[in-house]
Amino acid sequence: xxxxxxxxxxxxxxxxxxxxxxxxxxxxxxxxxxxxxxxxxxxxxxxxxxxxxxxxxxxxxxxxxxxxxxxxxxxxxxxxxxxxxxxxxxxxxxxxxxxxxxxxxxxxxxxxxxxxxxxxxxxxxxxxxxxxxxxxxxxxxxxxxxxxxxxxxxxxxxxxxxxxxxxxxxxxxxxxxxxxxxxxxxxxxxxxxxxxxxxxxxxxxxxxxxxxxxxxxxxxxxxxxxxxxxxxxxxxxxxxxxxxxxxxxxxxxxxxxxxxxxxxxxxxxxxxxxxxxxxxxxxxxxxxxxxxxxxxxxxxxxxxxx
Amino acid sequence: xxxxxxxxxxxxxxxxxxxxxxxxxxxxxxxxxxxxxxxxxxxxxxxxxxxxxxxxxxxxxxxxxxxxxxxxxxxxxxxxxxxxxxxxxxxxxxxxxxxxxxxxxxxxxxxxxxxxxxxxxxxxxxxxxxxxxxxxxxxxxxxxxxxxxxxxxxxxxxxxxxxxxxxxxxxxxxxxxxxxxxxxxxxxxxxxxxxxxxxxxxxxxxxxxxxxxxxxxxxxxxxxxxxxxxxxxxxxxxxxxxxxxxxxxxxxxxxxxxxxxxxxxxxxxxxxxxxxxxxxxxxxxxxxxxxxxxxxxxxxxxxxxxxxxxxxxxxxxxxxxxxxxxxxxxxxxxxxxxxxxxxxxxxxxxxxxxxxxxxxxxxxxxxxxxxxxxxxxxxxxxxxxxxxxxxxxxxxxxxxxxxxxxxxxxxxxxxxxxxxxxxxxxxxxxxxxxxxxxxxxxxxxxxxxxxxxxxxxxxxxxxxxxxxxxxxxxxxxxxxxxxxxxxxxxxxxxxxxxxxxxxxxxxxxxxxxxxxxxxxxxxxxxxxxxxxxxxxxx
Numbered sequence: 001x002x003x004x005x006x007x008x009x010x011x012x013x014x015x016x017x018x019x020x021x022x023x024x025x026x027x028x029x030x031x032x033x034x035x036x037x038x039x040x041x042x043x044x045x046x047x048x049x050x051x052x053x054x055x056x057x058x059x060x061x062x063x064x065x066x067x068x069x070x071x072x073x074x075x076x077x078x079x080x081x082x083x084x085x086x087x088x089x090x091x092x093x094x095x096x097x098x099x100x101x102x103x104x105x106x107x108x109x110x111x112x113x114x115x116x117x118x119x120x121x122x123x124x125x126x127x128x129x130x131x132x133x134x135x136x137x138x139x140x141x142x143x144x145x146x147x148x149x150x151x152x153x154x155x156x157x158x159x160x161x162x163x164x165x166x167x168x169x170x171x172x173x174x175x176x177x178x179x180x181x182x183x184x185x186x187x188x189x190x191x192x193x194x195x196x197x198x199x200x201x202x203x204x205x206x207x208x209x210x211x212x213x214x215x216x217x218x219x220x221x222x223x224x225x226x227x228x229x230x231x232x233x234x235x236x237x238x239x240x241x242x243x244x245x246x247x248x249x250x251x252x253x254x255x256x257x258x259x260x261x262x263x264x265x266x267x268x269x270x271x272x273x274x275x276x277x278x279x280x281x282x283x284x285x286x287x288x289x290x291x292x293x294x295x296x297x298x299x300x301x302x303x304x305x306x
Numbered sequence: 307x308x309x310x311x312x313x314x315x316x317x318x319x320x321x322x323x324x325x326x327x328x329x330x331x332x333x334x335x336x337x338x339x340x341x342x343x344x345x346x347x348x349x350x351x352x353x354x355x356x357x358x359x360x361x362x363x364x365x366x367x368x369x370x371x372x373x374x375x376x377x378x379x380x381x382x383x384x385x386x387x388x389x390x391x392x393x394x395x396x397x398x399x400x401x402x403x404x405x406x407x408x409x410x411x412x413x414x415x416x417x418x419x420x421x422x423x424x425x426x427x428x429x430x431x432x433x434x435x436x437x438x439x440x441x442x443x444x445x446x447x448x449x450x451x452x453x454x455x456x457x458x459x460x461x462x463x464x465x466x467x468x469x470x471x472x473x474x475x476x477x478x479x480x481x482x483x484x485x486x487x488x489x490x491x492x493x494x495x496x497x498x499x500x501x502x503x504x505x506x507x508x509x510x511x512x513x514x515x516x517x518x519x520x521x522x523x524x525x526x527x528x529x530x531x532x533x534x535x536x537x538x539x540x541x542x543x544x545x546x547x548x549x550x551x552x553x554x555x556x557x558x559x560x561x562x563x564x565x566x567x568x569x570x571x572x573x574x575x576x577x578x579x580x581x582x583x584x585x586x587x588x589x590x591x592x593x594x595x596x597x598x599x600x601x602x603x604x605x606x607x608x609x610x611x612x613x614x615x616x617x618x619x620x621x622x623x624x625x626x627x628x629x630x631x632x633x634x635x636x637x638x639x640x641x642x643x644x645x646x647x648x649x650x651x652x653x654x655x656x657x658x659x660x661x662x663x664x665x666x667x668x669x670x671x672x673x674x675x676x677x678x679x680x681x682x683x684x685x686x687x688x689x690x691x692x693x694x695x696x697x698x699x700x701x702x703x704x705x706x707x708x709x710x711x712x713x714x715x716x717x718x719x720x721x722x723x724x725x726x727x728x729x730x731x732x733x734x735x736x737x738x739x740x741x742x743x744x745x746x747x748x749x750x751x752x753x754x755x756x757x758x759x760x761x762x763x764x765x766x767x768x769x770x771x772x773x774x775x776x777x778x779x780x781x782x783x784x785x786x787x788x789x790x791x792x793x794x795x796x797x798x799x800x801x802x803x804x805x806x807x808x809x810x811x812x813x814x815x816x817x818x819x820x821x822x823x824x825x826x827x828x829x830x831x832x833x834x835x836x837x838x839x840x841x842x843x844x
Binding site for chain 1: 337353356364366371380497509510513517662663665666667669670671672673676678681682685686688689690691696697699700701705730734735737738739740742743744746747750751754757758761776779780783786787788789791792794795797798800803806807810844
């Protein structure tokens with residue numbers, strides 16, 4: 001039976017030879033991410049910034065300028081209005097007042113907005129996040145990302161050797177930074193679901209890295225005298241078909257979600273798609289070659305666990 | 307690896323069967339589902355608020371108010387106790403979390419210590435059971451003649467816990483009056499309550515109902531001094547205080563501090579209509595103690611006005627025409643029908659022990675929810691079809707085995723979700739779609755390994771055996787790391803995201819089973835029919 005093969009049966013790419021180039025590219029991207037982050041920050045969504053978000057829709061395209069005028073007469077403070085997916089769908093955001101201590105103002109603002117909009121529009125969604133909650137969400141969010149990466153560090157350390165653990169985590173941090181970077185660069189809405197996507201990316205990218213590392217370890221035991229970069233190349237090539245296959249199936253599912261899953265989770269699926277691509281790249285070009293820099297142990301003669 | 311004992315086969319069959327069984331109610335119409343015999347599972351997927359529409363409110367109970375009230379109580383207890391024993395004191399007042407008092411005469415200090423220590427009460431048994439002998443007040447001597455009575459942490463904790471429990475109970479009663487289906491009301495942390503009400507048409511009304519403490523009191527109006535004179539700077543008579551109406555402009559009233567009767571004595575309230583004007587009003591009834599008290603006060607004060615005060619706002623201030631002895635009365639004011647109805651609901655449900663603030667609201671309309679379900683379903687079907695097609699062309703017959711396993715995996719995920727009655731959210735659907743993509747990873751790992759072994763010149767059966775064997779460690783490592791991420795996501799846990807973590811975690815567990823055990827079982831069945839194949843369809 002003939003089957004589709006995206007990768008030749010016995011690939012022989014010299015990945016490690018490109019490691020310098022990959023490190024340069026990644027460094028540039030990481031620096032770019034930092035620059036974007038410190039220049040324009042993240043476009044925090046309501047979850048982390050607090051305030052009001054109202055999604056409305058109408059049977060006809062919404063006149064945003066007119067709507068903006070109407071919202072201004074309500075004197076809600078800083079109002080942002082944008083199209084949401086289609087011209088008939090609109091997102092209205094009201095920023096948290098700088099001195100807000102409670103949601104009281106928000107609640108009455110929503111009251112006023114509802115009164116103004118009801119009847120003419122379908123009010124599809126209303127979210128109010130108070131200053132307390134948004135502060136907590138930032139804290140737990142940071143904690144979750146750090147906790148996820150930390151637990152990976154420990155798990156891999158436990159299952160492999162510290163060089164693997166450090167290499168894998170550096171690749172993870174790389175993926176997280178690039179994901180945050182792209183959200184900062186494009187000023188995409190950064191909300192709680194993007195954070196969830198980042199954590200999933202951490203899991204996925206780790207998954208990818210572990211598969212490569214597993215094979216590296218196996219080869220280290222098998223070929224005791226082989227040159228390390230050649231050994232790494234073999235391991236990457238052996239797992240390449242799998243790496244590509246899994247990325248493709250995951251991307252297929254994600255692209256279906258991105259195009260058909262609706263506007264609400266589009267940001268989330270975008271982050272995931274980006275993360276899968278970056279994560280796959282980093283497993284091959286960053287995580288594996290890093291083992292050379294970190295000086296992976298060559299003597300695996302004693303019996304290892306796992 | 308390719309031999310399956312009968313016991314194992316039965317086990318596999320059982321897991322798959324249970325998956326089908328628990329997911330089956332989702333494919334039935336309501337009638338068939340409810341007519342299922344009791345031993346069969348009949349729970350459907352529990353859709354989150356973002357999918358079925360509804361309101362999510364995070365409330366914070368202002369427990370500081372309760373603690374302040376408690377400090378006030380202690381102040382008055384101290385005053386009474388010392389006066390009762392004729393101990394002279396000075397500087398009685400509140401300090402942070404407690405009360406300070408100084409005894410005038412050094413000779414009284416010992417007696418005062420005894421008296422004050424006697425005020426401490428054991429903390430009512432809380433969650434930790436009866437064994438702790440904690441008291442609610444710590445009496446400390448500060449300097450020679452000064453005592454501090456500090457409210458203990460145990461007492462604060464116990465009081466906050468009971469405040470929260472009472473609040474939850476009253477919220478439940480108020481929401482039940484709205485006649486909505488299955489609201490969830492949960493305690494979150496020390497001072498918060500999470501309210502989730504699915505399928506609500508009017509979230510504003512819900513907020514209005516929850517945002518009010520609804521403390522109703524009846525006070526006599528102080529007529530010795532005009533309220534406007536006090537507003538304009540005249541000295542406030544002791545024992546009176548100023549309150550305003552809720553109208554625009556607000557009208558001040560000077561009322562007696564002591565309530566004639568408090569709302570706690572109310573047993574019933576309902577909407578009614580004024581017989582002459584037809585405008586809405588609220589009828590109420592007191593319990594016997596309240597009725598007696600109300601009767602006495604009204605008899606003694608005929609011709610004088612009294613104020614009906616709700617949450618420190620005067621609703622109305624009628625003049626007492628005759629003694630009201632029956633224990634029933636009515637509140638008139640400028641009510642709308644809904645306003646009167648809501649007030650009746652609030653009075654029936656009782657007052658909250660402490661004010662509440664809304665910290666967070668997320669309301670999804672039914673339209674958006676339905677759209678999200680539709681979009682999620684289409685994305686799932688398309689993503690699923692794409693993955694299945696791709697696996698088939700990539701791995702041939704073995705790919706089809708993997709696909710069958712994938713389909714069964716979907717039923718298992720659905721079955722576990724339905725069985726646990728976990729909540730399916732929109733990110734949860736994304737989690738399932740993602741699992742579809744990632745579930746085949748295990749099979750990809752195995753099949754690639756098999757290909758390698760064949761390329762290395764091993765025979766078919768050995769290749770399959772080695773493929774599964776060697777891939778297992780990798781599969782476990784790879785999935786445990788993702789599972790770790792999912793668990794942390796669950797801990798992070800705000801509603802929809804938690805739904806994502808749940809489906810992701812369930813998907814990982816079931817997919818390892820289907821991709822590893824189930825496909826291996828299929829291949830062993832296939833091998834048994836093939837005898838010893840020379841080449842493998844992978």
